[in-house]
Amino acid sequence: MMKTIPEHVRNSWRRRLLAGLLASPLLWLALLSAGRQWPYPALLPLEWTPEHWSRLLTGRSDLAFSLFFSLGLSGGVAVLITALSFGVSRAVAYHRRRRYWLLAAYLPYVFSPVILAACLQYFFLRANLAGAVAGVFVAQVLITMPYGVIFFTNFWNGHIRSLEQLAYTLGSSRWQATLYVLWPAARGTLLTGFFQIFLISWFEYGLTQLIGLGKAPTLTIKVFQYVQEANLFYAALAGTLLALPPVVLLWINKRFVFSRML
C-alpha cells in the first residue's frame, strides 16, 4: 500500500526547495569568490583559495573601504530621506492638489537614471559637486526623495488623520500627537520605507557613476568595474558583499516587520 506524505511535510519541503532556489545564485557567487583559475570548459574553478576573503578581512583590499563607504552613504541617505520624505508626504497627502504633487514625484522615474544624471550633470558641474562624494550624496538624495514621498503618502489615510485629530481634542500638542500616536502607528511603515530607500541607494549605479566620476567607489561601481576588467573572482566577491545587506534586511523585515503588521 502506498503511503501518502502528510501535507505539512510536503509544505515544509516546498518551502525548503523555494528557499534553496532563491539562495542558489548567492551561494554560487560566494563559491566563485573563493575560486582561482577557471578555464573553459571546466564546470567549476580548478583552484580554490581563501586569499580574496582574507585580503578583504584584513583590510588589504580596497573592497573593504568600498563596503564601509557604501554602508555609510546608503545609511545616511536612508536616514535623511526617511525622515524628510515622511514629513513631506504628510503635506502632499493632505494637500488639495495631492494628485499633481504625486504626479510630479513620479517624474524622475520616467527617465533612466543615466539620462537623468546626464541632464543634471551640468548643474552639478556648476555647483562644484561633480566628482565629489558630496555630489553623489546629493544625487542619491534627489533620486530617493520622490520615492520616499510616494511610498509614505499612502500611510496618511483617513484613519490616521482621525487618530491624529482625536489626539488633538484629547489635549495633544502637534509634537505629542506625532510622538505618541503617529510615530508608533507608522513604525512598521517607516522601517519598511527605510529599507527600501536604503536598497535604492545601495544598488544605484547610473547617477553615482556619472556624477561621482569614479570618486565615489561604491560596491555597485566596484562590481561593474571588476566585470569590465574581467576580474571574475573579485567581481563575485564584490557581488557577494553587495547581496549581503539586502539579505539581512529581508530577514529583518520578515522577522520583525511583517510579523507585526499581519
Added chain:
Amino acid sequence: MLLEAVDIAKRFEREEVLAGVNVSLPASGMLSVLGRSGSGKTTLLKILAGLESPDRGKIVLDGEDITHWQPQKRGIVYLYQEPLLFPHLNVFENIAFGLRLRAWAEADIRREVEAMLADLELSDQANKAPHQLSGGQKQRAAFGRALIIRPRVLLLDEPFGALDAETRANMQTLFLRLAEAMQLTAIFVTHDLKEALAMSHRIGLMQSGGLKVYENRRDFLNEAGAGVQQEMNFWLNLFETEAIAPSNPR
C-alpha cells in the same frame, strides 16, 4: 450658556454645507442632533471641536471667544463613530492617554483609570489590546478615554452607529448613566430617530444647511419634517393590518 455657536457657515468648494447655524448648550445640557447623511452634522461638530475652521461665525465657550483656538486648548473632545483606540496601547493606557499628556502622577493615573474601568465594566479587560475587544467594549474604552479628562463639552458623532441593536441599547443606557453622574455637556449626533429621542429632550434637526432646535420632545414630535409622524404611522398601520388579518403562519 456654556457653549454658543452663532451664525456658523462653511462651504466646501461649491457646496454650502452650513449656512448660518446657531447652537447653544447650557452646562450639563445635552442636545441630540438628527439629520440625513451629508446634512453637515459632522462638519458642525468638527468646527466646534476646532478640527475645521468656519468661513463665518463665532464660537463662545464659557464666555470666551474660542473661534480661532487650537483644538487642544478648547477642552472639547470629539468622538468618532469608530472607537479609534490607539492600536499600540492596551485598554488601560488608552484610557490613561489624556492624563499622561497632562503629566499626572503615576499613582493618580492608576487610581483614576481603575475607577473609570470599573465604571465602564472593563476592569478585566485592562491589559488587552484593542483588537482583542468586541465593538461595544471598544466604544466603552473610547468613552473612558474621553471622559477621564473631564471635557468641558463632549461631541459624539454617531458613536453607536456601528453596533448591533442590543449592544447599542446597552451603550445608550451606560452613556446616559455616565452623563448624569458626571454632569456632562454634550452634543449627540445620530441619524436614528429613537436614539435621538432617548438621549435628550432637546433635539436639533439639520437640513438645508441650517439647524432647527426643538426645546422639548412634544415640539419635535409635532414637526412635520422630522419624520416622526411617518414613523408612527408606519407602526400603527402595521399593527392595525396585523390585528385585522393575522399573518399567515406559513
